[in-house]
Amino acid sequence: MSVALKFVYAYIATIGFAVLFQVPKKTLLRSGFAGAIGWSVFNLINQEFDSVVVATFLAAMVLAMIGERFARTEKQPFTVFIIPGIVPLVPGVALYNTMIAILEENYNLAAEVGSEAILIALAISGGLTIVLSVNAYLRKKRMALAGRRAVKIQEKRNKLDKSRELDPEELQKEIEKTKLEEYYKEQFFDDDAQDSANKEEEK
Amino acid sequence: MEKKALEELRESIRKEVKDAMKSEHALATDQKDILILAIYAAEIMVRNGSETYRVEDTIMRICKSEGLDFVEALVTPTGILVSIDQSHSSQHHMLTFNKRIQHRMINLEKVSEVNDFSRRFVVKEMSVEEGMKRLREIDKKKTPYQISTQALFAGIASGFFILLVGANLAEFVSALLSTIIMTYVLGTLIQREFSYFFAHLTGGMIAASLAILAANIHPDIRMNVVIIGAIMVMVPGVAITNGLRDTVAGDLMSGIIRGVEAIVIAVSIAFGVGFVLNVWNMVQGF
Numbered sequence: 001m002s003v004a005l006k007f008v009y010a011y012i013a014t015i016g017f018a019v020l021f022q023v024p025k026k027t028l029l030r031s032g033f034a035g036a037i038g039w040s041v042f043n044l045i046n047q048e049f050d051s052v053v054v055a056t057f058l059a060a061m062v063l064a065m066i067g068e069r070f071a072r073t074e075k076q077p078f079t080v081f082i083i084p085g086i087v088p089l090v091p092g093v094a095l096y097n098t099m100i101a102i103l104e105e106n107y108n109l110a111a112e113v114g115s116e117a118i119l120i121a122l123a124i125s126g127g128l129t130i131v132l133s134v135n136a137y138l139r140k141k142r143m144a145l146a147g148r149r150a151v152k153i154q155e156k157r158n159k160l161d162k163s164r165e166l167d168p169e170e171l172q173k174e175i176e177k178t179k180l181e182e183y184y185k186e187q188f189f190d191d192d193a194q195d196s197a198n199k200e201e202e203k
Numbered sequence: 204m205e206k207k208a209l210e211e212l213r214e215s216i217r218k219e220v221k222d223a224m225k226s227e228h229a230l231a232t233d234q235k236d237i238l239i240l241a242i243y244a245a246e247i248m249v250r251n252g253s254e255t256y257r258v259e260d261t262i263m264r265i266c267k268s269e270g271l272d273f274v275e276a277l278v279t280p281t282g283i284l285v286s287i288d289q290s291h292s293s294q295h296h297m298l299t300f301n302k303r304i305q306h307r308m309i310n311l312e313k314v315s316e317v318n319d320f321s322r323r324f325v326v327k328e329m330s331v332e333e334g335m336k337r338l339r340e341i342d343k344k345k346t347p348y349q350i351s352t353q354a355l356f357a358g359i360a361s362g363f364f365i366l367l368v369g370a371n372l373a374e375f376v377s378a379l380l381s382t383i384i385m386t387y388v389l390g391t392l393i394q395r396e397f398s399y400f401f402a403h404l405t406g407g408m409i410a411a412s413l414a415i416l417a418a419n420i421h422p423d424i425r426m427n428v429v430i431i432g433a434i435m436v437m438v439p440g441v442a443i444t445n446g447l448r449d450t451v452a453g454d455l456m457s458g459i460i461r462g463v464e465a466i467v468i469a470v471s472i473a474f475g476v477g478f479v480l481n482v483w484n485m486v487q488g489f
Contacts, residue, residue, distance in 0.1 A: 009363045016360025019348050022310045080311050088364055092435040099473040103481060125447040133451065
């Protein structure tokens, strides 16, 4: 089966999982894209190096990066993009094989396949965790930067208008405000979309 | 020059009036109302599958925006505990409220909406009363996808997933149909607030039974592949991801709770599928 065809199948499958987890309608296509890329990375690396665990690990990392990117551009919680995308990577096949092995009382095989299932789960969580931790650090840094930016703007204003004295309370408020703006940047709907949604509801 | 001075005077008066209104507002709104609002927002988020740190953050922001400078929130997937107090006020007592949460599902749209609500509330776009009204609206809002739509898409997802792992067309069709039936039953059971164990046990049994049926109808259909397609829809991927994220963020208790939830779901699926397969093997043995 060609890579392109697999990409399309993964795209459709991820959209299906996204509907199951009730992601907002307008992000469905992007969720599907993230999932399809994740699966393609998994597929290519698995074919090349024949290691499911390593392939899953790298696919989870790529998926998390794409999810973060979309979360920032779309102003949505990034769970919306990551959760549907990881489902095709989840060790469903390995879990099933473990269960069958236990049913057949073949405990050696069960231990073998079961530990593979656990390793795959760890690979997913490891890949996601690394990217998410780095991103959390960067976000903190961005918030601090935003605060410093607010201070600079305030200082500039004071220079222009010398009659005004530096009001520490006002400055603090300004810092909080810019930090808040930065904080909410990647988590929420943008206003226009929300307003149009409200209008539709009213109709 | 005069114009500028006048403008400045106006500005200062405006500011004074605003401040006066603000302090009056702070006195007029009861601490208790704010606490109830924050708890309600948190409850909706937890019930719809939000991560713990996001919920705690929302509680803090809502309370602090109303001038409560002491806020402590402890959020787990099974309950919320919040204490609030004001440091410069002798007329208010410290308040603590505890909210138990029994049932959780996944509705990422509602999480997004409460997030949006909290942003609007924090910048004082609405009063506490209006906020309560808005939260009730969000809480009562129907899901964007009905159970039948969800079942249809779950079928599509499962069918295309097994195509990815190398299934043929007959297997695609049978996985599609069996997953639609299974997800419909599973969704209905969860909506009627049956326990996770029972719902997923039933789901696993239905998946295995339909796969056995399909394998006996057409010789091309491999039973294993159809079952794998169906259980991919139930596998607790969300519980695992959220659990790990909570653990990494330092919310160890939430992480453990979600991890146990994932194990319970996985075991109940295996139990359901395994039971039916075992019975089928015994029947064939006779």
